[in-house]
Amino acid sequence: MGLVARVVEEAGIPTVTVSTGRDITALVNPPRSLFINFPMGNSFGKAGDAAQQTEILQAALDFAVTASEPGALVDAPYVWEDDFVYYTGEATPEAIARQLKK
Numbered sequence: 205m206g207l208v209a210r211v212v213e214e215a216g217i218p219t220v221t222v223s224t225g226r227d228i229t230a231l232v233n234p235p236r237s238l239f240i241n242f243p244m245g246n247s248f249g250k251a252g253d254a255a256q257q258t259e260i261l262q263a264a265l266d267f268a269v270t271a272s273e274p275g276a277l278v279d280a281p282y283v284w285e286d287d288f289v290y291y292t293g294e295a296t297p298e299a300i301a302r303q304l305k306k
Contacts, residue, residue, distance in 0.1 A: 206234030220268045222247045222260065229277060236271045238264050242284045249282070251304075256282070 206229060209219040213235045221237045223229040224244050229237045240247055240260065249256040263280060271278075 206232030206237065209234040209236075218268050220264045220271075222264050226277070226279075233275045235274060235276075236267060237277045238267050239277060239279045240282055241279070242282065246284075 205221050206223075209221050212219050219235055221229065221234045223237050223239050224242050224247050226239045226241075229239060238260075242249065248260045260280070260282065267276075267278060
């Protein structure tokens with residue numbers, strides 16, 4: 205997405221990427237990026253946590269306005285509270301439904 209953000213910026217539209225991979229983001233160097241130290245695929249927090257998702261979205265939008273230098277990469281202060289357990293079983297619709305209910 206960092207590469208896409210550069211193209212969009214060239215068209216005059218400000219961008220902010222929200223990243224869970226700080227090392228990759230630093231290498232790609234998008235115009236502005238907010239690093240969230242959450243498990244991959246959870247850039248805006250846990251499923252169903254609308255309050256935190258809204259808070260992170262607001263932080264990203266604020267950063268689009270306040271970033272003062274190109275390539276800015278800021279570490280957001282959010283903390284993933286629970287141990288993240290990756291599902292390693294068979295990815296059937298039934299198995300996925302069971303995981304979502306946990």
